[in-house]
Amino acid sequence: MRRRRTSSAILGLASACIAVALAGCTTPPPEPTFESTGRPVPSESVGPADAPVPTLMPDLSASENLPVFDYVNLAVVAANPAAGGRAFIDALTQAGFDKSKMEVTSDVTTRDEPADSIQFSVQFQGECLVGQFGPASGGYHGAVRPLLGTGRCLVGATVPIDW
Numbered sequence: 001m002r003r004r005r006t007s008s009a010i011l012g013l014a015s016a017c018i019a020v021a022l023a024g025c026t027t028p029p030p031e032p033t034f035e036s037t038g039r040p041v042p043s044e045s046v047g048p049a050d051a052p053v054p055t056l057m058p059d060l061s062a063s064e065n066l067p068v069f070d071y072v073n074l075a076v077v078a079a080n081p082a083a084g085g086r087a088f089i090d091a092l093t094q095a096g097f098d099k100s101k102m103e104v105t106s107d108v109t110t111r112d113e114p115a116d117s118i119q120f121s122v123q124f125q126g127e128c129l130v131g132q133f134g135p136a137s138g139g140y141h142g143a144v145r146p147l148l149g150t151g152r153c154l155v156g157a158t159v160p161i162d163w
Contacts, residue, residue, distance in 0.1 A: 053071065054067040054068040054071045055068065056068045056095055056096040056097065058096070060125075061125050061127070062124040062125050062126075062127035062128070062129050062144045063127075063144050065124060065129065066129060066142060066143075066144055068095065069092070069097075069122070069129045069131065069142055070131075070140075070142040072091050072092055072095045073088055073091070073092075073131050073133070073140055073142060074140060075091065076088050076091045077133065077139070077140050083133065084107040084118065085104035085105065085106070085107050085118050085120055085159065086104075086107075086163065088104070088118075088120045088131060088133070089102055089104055089120060089161055092120075092122060097122045097124070097129075098122070098123075099161060101122050101123040101124070102120065102121065102122050102123075102161055103120065103121045103152060103153055103154045103158045103161075104118065104119070104120040104121075104158060104159050104161060105118050105119045105120070105154065105156070105157070105158055105159065106118070106157070106158075106159050115134060116134050116135060116136030116137075117132055117133065117134030117135070117136040117137040118132070118133055118134055119131065119132050119154055120132075120133075120154075121153035121154050122153075123147065123152075123153055126147060127144055127145065127146060127147060128144065128145045128146070128147055128148075128153035129142065129143075129144060130142065130143050130144070130145050130153055130154070
């Protein structure tokens with residue numbers, strides 16, 4: 001009886017080894033092949049050239065004008081990846097936003113080093129269009145925020161926009 005158990009165990013172990021060895025010898029299924037039709041395949045994404053350029057609509061809400069705000073600011077970033085506050089203010093003014101309703105933080109720190117991030121805003125229809133740009137903020141971000149109790153959009157010190 002003891003011999004039968006030993007033989008069964010050896011036979012089982014041998015079978016397992018053979019199964020593992022043979023599994024490594026199997027070939028993967030063939031890769032599917034495709035024939036070229038010679039025709040271009042349409043792209044699913046719409047590029048910026050296909051999108052209409054947003055236009056400022058002064059009678060609409062800040063939320064409805066956020067795409068214009070973002071479009072202008074992203075164009076500034078595309079033209080100059082190291083853009084400072086003045087570039088954003090000038091571009092927003094050129095797009096039709098009211099310069100007298102804008103705020104911007106300094107491009108430099110109190111230690112006279114480049115700021116990690118700048119913020120800029122436009123008061124618009126009782127709300128604030130706020131932009132932030134810089135390496136510390138991961139690029140450009142735009143949002144609509146409520147007007148602060150101070151009647152301003154940005155907290156803290158801002159730079160006079162006197163140019």
